[in-house]
Amino acid sequence: MESLFGISSTPVDIEVLFQDEDKRKHIDTKVEKDRRERYPVYLDGESVVGKVIIKVRGGKKIEHYGIRVEFIGSIDMFYEKSKSYHFMSSSQEVASPGELTQTTSFDFEFKNVEKQYESYNGINVRLRYFVCVRIARRLADIVRERDIWVYSYKMPIEINNSIKMEVGIEDCLHIDFEYNKSKYHLKDVIVGKIYFLLVRIKIKTMELTIIRRETTGSLPNLYNESENIMKFEIMDGAPVKGETIPIRLFLGGFELGPTFRDINKKFSIRYYLNLVLIDEENRRYFKQQEITMFRRKIDDGYPADINSEE
Secondary structure, three states, rough: OOOOHHHHHHOOOEEEEEEEEHOEEEEEEEEEEEEEEEEEEOOOOOEEEEEEEEEEEHHOOEEEOEEEEEEEEEEEEEOOOOOOEEEEEEEEEEEEEEOOOOOOEEEEEOOOOOOOOOOOOOEEEEEEEEEEEEOOOOOOEEEEEEEEEEEEEOOOOOOOOOOOEEEEEEEEEEEEEOOOOOOOEEEEEEEEEEEEEEEEEEEEEEEEEEEEEEEEEEEEEEEEEEEEEEEEEEEEEEOOOOOOEEEEOOOOOOOOOOOOOOOOOOEEEEEEEEEEEEEEOOEEEEEEEEOOOEEOOHHOOOOOOOOOOO
């Protein structure tokens, strides 16, 4: 947002530069259906340091009531018109009331700032961190925002149990399938086996999908949106009793993120393994199991925390 009255009415150009930005890791991520953006990546506890450059257009004189730089973490709910919740905010005044007559720059530093959640851009919700420059004026403030992207490295603390499930139709079908664990990092490999114990219906194909489910709001206004992140054909053709099919699925090639549970009481992101069997009459049989996804520093090029990423 350049100003409350649009870009053409803004009498200044505002540029936000981050310190050593060219040396920092960047992420290219989808922000709309057909649009991607590139952001510098920051971690929890890192300082956000930079410079604001304000250029006055056409030799004009701009009166103002002060200039502030803010660092804001917000959750935007797309289904609620103009609904944005700030879960953290820090502000610095960089200029007292006065006039702008020429190009001016101001340094800012938000030291060791907490960024407790990972950035996320989904179907109904967005979690973002941004630097906001606000020039206070009599009629309408002039505002310029620039986003960063935050990675979170909260490791799961629960025991990493294996997953065992059954798919059964009485006297027709009995399948057991198991996976080596229930918690996976984003570059992990899902290893498992499927056992056909009873097969009296003609299975045509079997697929394994990873589903991301985004839950926003709260009862009675709860919204669930699911999207298939990937689909993997396990077999094509009819299995027989006693047959075993191995599964080995590499996660590194897909746009996955960590599991989020009840973020600021606004939304959750969960991942599920979904096994789909399709018979010759195109009937579909499902079995679904939640898995936990987490991010590791070592996979993103950062030094691993001692004893935490084994």
